[in-house]
Amino acid sequence: MTDTAPQDSSTSTDQSSHYILxxxxxxxxxxxxxxxxxxxxxxxxxxxxxxxxxxxxxxxxxxxxxxxxxxxxxxxxxxxxxxxxxxxxxxxxxxxxxSRVNVRIDEQGIYTDSKHHQQSILWDDIAELKTTEKGFIVIHKGGTNYLSRTGLDKDFLALLNDKSNAIT
Structure with missing residues (x-):
């Protein structure tokens, strides 16, 4: 898991990062x-x-x-x-x-994409966003995903925490 950077400087809530699996x-x-x-x-x-x-x-x-x-x-x-x-x-x-997985979060949802798989999880599809010690468990219509806090900047974490509070 490495650095994060805003993907689009015109949208302050659009954040991206990447992980190495x-x-x-x-x-x-x-x-x-x-x-x-x-x-x-x-x-x-x-x-x-x-x-x-x-x-x-x-x-x-x-x-x-x-x-x-x-x-x-x-x-x-x-x-x-x-x-x-x-x-x-x-x-x-x-x-x-x-492999490298790119993660992007914005007002519509959470998007991941890698060489082998692309996934979009819209906020409306998320039933629960659990906060754990080291990350977030995203429970949605299509299953369950884990998103680590490691490598995510403060803006990304703040947006996830806000969404977590709004969903629960």
């Missing part, structure tokens, strides 16, 4: 926005896979399928235990890793 950004994104509560519901799929494999072992069905389901259950348990590392590693393996 690197390991630090993905880690911050996960830490600030992911639900890390662990309950029985979290383990539901792993338990189901292990039970299905146990049933197949008991009825002496095809052992390859039973072993496969048992392995899937183990992988699911590992993905729960190492949820953060698992998610960050998957993001780092994606084609978006280490």
């Amino acid at each position: 690197n390991r630090e950004y993905f880690t911050e994104c996960f830490d600030q926005s992911a639900d890390t509560t662990v309950s029985l519901k979290t383990y539901r799929l792993a338990i189901l896979l292990i039970i299905m494999s146990a049933v197949l072992f008991i009825v002496e069905a095809e052992p390859h399928i039973a072993w496969f389901l048992l392995a899937l259950g183990a992988v699911e348990l590992l993905s729960i235990r190492y949820k953060r590392s698992w998610w960050v590693a998957r993001q780092m393996l994606s084609r978006r890793a280490n």
